[in-house]
Amino acid sequence: MKHGRREFIKAGALGAAAAATGLPGLARASDAQQEHRPLSVLILGGTGFIGPHMVREALRRGHSVTLFNRGRTNASLFPDLETIKGDRDGGLDGLAGHDWDAVVDNSGYVPRHVQESTRMLAAHSQRYIFISTVSVYADFNSHNEEDSPLASIDDESIEEVTGETYGALKALCEKRAAAEIDSDQLTILRPTYIAGPGDHTDRFSYWPIRTRRGGSMVWPGTPADAIQVVDVRDLANFVVDCLENEISGTYNMVNAPNSYTMGELLADSQAMTATSVEPVWISEGFAYEQGLIGGRQLPIWHPKTGESGAGGSFSVDRARKAGLRGRPERETIRDLLSWWDTLPVERTGKLRAGLDPAREAELIAAWMARKA
Numbered sequence: 001m002k003h004g005r006r007e008f009i010k011a012g013a014l015g016a017a018a019a020a021t022g023l024p025g026l027a028r029a030s031d032a033q034q035e036h037r038p039l040s041v042l043i044l045g046g047t048g049f050i051g052p053h054m055v056r057e058a059l060r061r062g063h064s065v066t067l068f069n070r071g072r073t074n075a076s077l078f079p080d081l082e083t084i085k086g087d088r089d090g091g092l093d094g095l096a097g098h099d100w101d102a103v104v105d106n107s108g109y110v111p112r113h114v115q116e117s118t119r120m121l122a123a124h125s126q127r128y129i130f131i132s133t134v135s136v137y138a139d140f141n142s143h144n145e146e147d148s149p150l151a152s153i154d155d156e157s158i159e160e161v162t163g164e165t166y167g168a169l170k171a172l173c174e175k176r177a178a179a180e181i182d183s184d185q186l187t188i189l190r191p192t193y194i195a196g197p198g199d200h201t202d203r204f205s206y207w208p209i210r211t212r213r214g215g216s217m218v219w220p221g222t223p224a225d226a227i228q229v230v231d232v233r234d235l236a237n238f239v240v241d242c243l244e245n246e247i248s249g250t251y252n253m254v255n256a257p258n259s260y261t262m263g264e265l266l267a268d269s270q271a272m273t274a275t276s277v278e279p280v281w282i283s284e285g286f287a288y289e290q291g292l293i294g295g296r297q298l299p300i301w302h303p304k305t306g307e308s309g310a311g312g313s314f315s316v317d318r319a320r321k322a323g324l325r326g327r328p329e330r331e332t333i334r335d336l337l338s339w340w341d342t343l344p345v346e347r348t349g350k351l352r353a354g355l356d357p358a359r360e361a362e363l364i365a366a367w368m369a370r371k372a
């Protein structure tokens with residue numbers, strides 16, 4: 001598994017890419033970089049939300065992609081790509097006897113699965129990118145750098161992925177990967193909420209999509225409450241940058257802490273939908289009383305107090321230095337709305353996150369009554 005280290009190529013200067021959209025544009029780091037030799041890339045889980053963006057970006061830059069999945073999710077998405085069918089749960093046989101320049105692991109949630117794939121592929125690839133999550137951190141009441149303490153799980157044999165175990169299991173997945181892959185060949189990326197076209201969670205998408213309906217709309221906390229997200233295209237670009245530039249190490253994939261707020265999300269949502277809503281800012285205490293905290297009814301936003309804490313804040317300095325570039329959130333909003341409008345009504349009829357209209361009306365009435 002030895003290879004010559006190519007020179008790390010720093011992100012070039014940003015150019016002006018404002019185009020017909022009227023949005024301030026950002027040239028991606030990759031646009032300013034030199035040509036790279038074509039790489040063969042194996043993507044574990046390339047057909048869900050984030051995978052297809054990575055597949056397209058890798059192909060756009062001239063690399064070849066092989067997919068590995070069970071054939072259940074968007075099976076007909078990439079008919080021209082080589083797909084090896086298999087289940088990570090004991091079914092990696094189809095990967096035997098192949099070599100790739102790099103592996104991108106999007107589908108690792110269970111430590112045993114990650115141990116098996118890294119053990120098997122270590123000698124057959126020169127880079128392993130593990131997509132982790134900011135949920136790995138132990139403390140969401142504090143600011144987290146990449147070296148901050150991670151969550152742990154008492155019983156490391158647990159494999160059931162729940163809201164409770166997800167973060168600690170991903171942290172253990174990272175550990176298993178690090179035990180099998182040399183540190184100069186391992187890249188661990190920890191995204192926060194990923195937003196953009198293809199998002200099947202509707203968490204960030206809820207806010208602009210709901211805004212487009214107009215009327216009185218519940219907004220939690222205060223307009224100054226900060227949120228952190230990452231555009232799926234920026235994540236995908238960085239993944240391919242890591243492949244091409246042999247970027248190793250661990251990186252949070254987030255927008256800058258305190259750089260974007262709920263108030264800005266409201267303003268951007270209104271601007272990109274050309275709709276005005278009457279925002280009803282409910283207090284954190286009211287949100288707790290109404291049982292709105294902890295689920296997906298007020299997605300992306302986190303209260304400042306209470307058990308779930310402030311949701312944490314996550315440093316992006318290291319990733320920025322390595323070349324991560326974030327587009328303006330309003331571009332994410334614009335593009336996710338365009339994508340949303342292509343979906344069938346069976347999908348768009350009911351959002352998977354956020355308040356349903358009847359509940360929202362009830363909450364507004366209760367909040368107004370309390371204030372009267």
Ligand SMILES: NC(=O)c1ccc[n+]([C@@H]2O[C@H](COP(=O)([O-])OP(=O)(O)OC[C@H]3O[C@@H](n4cnc5c(N)ncnc54)[C@H](OP(=O)(O)O)[C@@H]3O)[C@@H](O)[C@H]2O)c1
Pocket residue numbers: 044045046047048049050051068069070071072073074086087088089105106107108109131132133134190191192193194195200201
């Ligand atoms: N969404 C977010 O906001 C967010 C935030 C932070 C981190 N992440 C991380 O992002 C990654 C995935 O995101 P995603 O939303 O793109 O996932 P996804 O939509 O659920 O896609 C999962 C992909 O993995 C494949 N897959 C799932 N189980 C498999 C198995 N047992 N064996 C083989 N292939 C399997 C699926 O294809 P088949 O069904 O055909 O097998 C599909 O291609 C995860 O690592 C997650 O922790 C997501």
